Amino acid sequence: MKYFRYTIDRGLLQVKSHIYRISTYHYNWHNHIELLWVLKGALEVCVEGQAYTLQRDDMILYSSQCGHATLALEEDTIALVFHVEPQWFLQYDQDFMKYRFVSVSTQDINIAERYKELRQSLAYIMNHHTAEISISALETMKVDGVIYTVLSDVYEIILASRYENQLSTKILHQEENFERMVHFIDEHFRDRLELATIADVGGYTESYTSQLFKRQLGITFLEYVSRMRLREAAIRLVNTDDMVIHIASYCGFPDVKAFNSAFKKHFKLTPSAYRERAKRIERHTVLEDWKEYISSDDTEIKGILTMYGSYLTRENVKYEENEYTKQSLVSKVQRVKEELQQLLQTLE
Template sequence: MKPVLENISNYLQDSSFYAYSYTTTSFDFKWHFHPEYELTFIVKGNGHRLIGNSHQEFSDNDFVLIGPNIPHTWVGKTKGKKVFEAIVIQFTSELVEKILGFKESKQMNALFESSNYGIAFNEDQPNEIKNILYDIINEKGIDKVLKLISLLNKLTHSKSSTISTTLYKYQINKKIETRINKVCLYLENNFSKKITLKEIADLVYMSESNFCKFFKKSTGNTFSDYLNELRINEVCKLLIHSDETIKNIAYNCGFESLSYFNRVFAIKKSTTPSKYKTHHSNKY
């Protein structure tokens, strides 16, 4: 999957980094990358995020650090009058080099090295992190930089896990970008329906065999695996929040065979749909 280059330098102006928050009714699919590092904290929202070759669910307080040129996007839609909110901080490699120039910063090396695969933080006190991020947005002058450095130092000692299993480095290709975004937007809006390989290949004017090679080379996943991931994510939400039977949920999410659905679910979640429903429903 080839992403679009996002030019963050337009926003930096006289600053060393770009920090902002925003609210929205949906996180729309925008597969993109940029040479800057990025911290993203989901204040409120849910859906799934794609980082490198990873495709995972996210919810409130999701917090990640993404290294330079890693393709990523968050996807999710609100219901009713609800809104999502995210806080984003993007900073350059030049700033990182300056921070690491201090002997006292050596422990941060591992943080930035791991960020090349994306890092998900498992914070015990997300409200504290959220407040620090708001402070960074509102701060001015050198205090703004110092608060960011302090946060990065804190994250060096936080519980975390890497996200992508493959190292990505991208160069922009407008034609491929247009194709893959068209495909993924279509899948996001239609995964609950029957989708054939020919249908999706025709969408971008490619043969089925060429499309499969294109998708596999770009994402590290097969087209069917990517589509199954979308469907299973929706299944999991409905298992927890819906009173529908497992059979109906599977069919409504695009699975035509219950036996195939059960096999895919077991591979993706290492359990059965009924056990997943029982375990997670007890949390709500």
């Protein structure tokens, strides 16, 4: 099965994009500049210690090495993510690595047009990279041209929202340590985890580790562990036929009662009801790198991408469209004129 995702690696031009279903909190810290576009539902993004609520069509852009986490606020929330290596911009702007930035599409009307173009371009690129038919060399060049447009739009947004990176070496080291602690939880959330164990991984006291989780993610250490367990459980309910009691045990819950209680509190449904609903909507996903990628056969997402991608296509043939519109209007006027003449003849 094919999924909505692609990778481009051509020297300095290194781009990745995918569409995935967002569920419970998951922390990320990487070297890519990330642009996230909500295609369906709503979610919360915690970046630089601040939480942003995004609705359908909203976008958020943030710098590399910027700890962030996402949480779906509605069932079946889906987003498109676009990653680009910062080295691409460094070849044009030698000060680029000094910039730190977070930009939300709803907060600055001055760059609203750039975000509009980004939606159209990202949809157009994804459509071409996941097309079932083979793409010619000329079409590939055209798609690459749209990618360069995306990068110039991103850079313009960065210039409008950047601030000098005041992070000290100590703070950067702290973020790396936090990433190591989170990675340890991601690998061992099925086990019984204590705050003391995680504190040892980061080299901090339990008290400081507890504060660090609240500051970085806005939730406690125990809440993060619980959300990792629930995330795995939700994926297994959808993609396997395992019994609920076995899923509860596998994901680290002490018993099925605790699992049912936590799951219903978070998803507003029992595990069994969640599985039944997923079957009704024929969900097709694959779990890889903690992501549920969306199948390129998903008609709803294909429809959204086609709608936005077609806007870009029409922009590229603006002259032809205007000529067509002009001819169409002339034809309509002529037709109305003839109908009026017929009506007058009838009245006479």
